[in-house]
Amino acid sequence: MDDILNVCRNLNEAIKESKQYREFVSSKAALKSSGELYNRLLEFKRQYNDIETYYDGNPYDEIYKLWDDNDDLLHNSLVSDYLKKENELSELVKKMVGTITDGLTNIME
Numbered sequence: 001m002d003d004i005l006n007v008c009r010n011l012n013e014a015i016k017e018s019k020q021y022r023e024f025v026s027s028k029a030a031l032k033s034s035g036e037l038y039n040r041l042l043e044f045k046r047q048y049n050d051i052e053t054y055y056d057g058n059p060y061d062e063i064y065k066l067w068d069d070n071d072d073l074l075h076n077s078l079v080s081d082y083l084k085k086e087n088e089l090s091e092l093v094k095k096m097v098g099t100i101t102d103g104l105t106n107i108m109e
Helices: 002-017 019-033 036-054 060-069 077-101
Strands: none
Touching: 002 019, 002 077, 019 036, 019 077, 036 060, 036 077
16 A cells, blocks of 8 residues: 555655646746635635535526636636636546546445
8 A cells, every 4th residue: 555655655746746737836826826716716706616516406697607707707817717727626636536436436336
């Protein structure tokens, strides 16, 4: 087990050295320095998550309204850059998890 944990630690360091991670951290720092934009984005994400989690039925109209109400926020260059970098890092992590778990399908049965 220690061998596996050591590989995980090395993988953690590799992630931190990746272009995707470095760009995400830089973009997040730039967005956080704006203060209000960062807080507005956090609130937008909270509301979006609430709609997806708790809305009964098809949430399309609610999500559309939320996006429309926050159009200026979502088209701000700092916010859109942050969301792009966040997505790129998320895609990297998803691919890594898929690679790590490939062939382990019977683990939960």
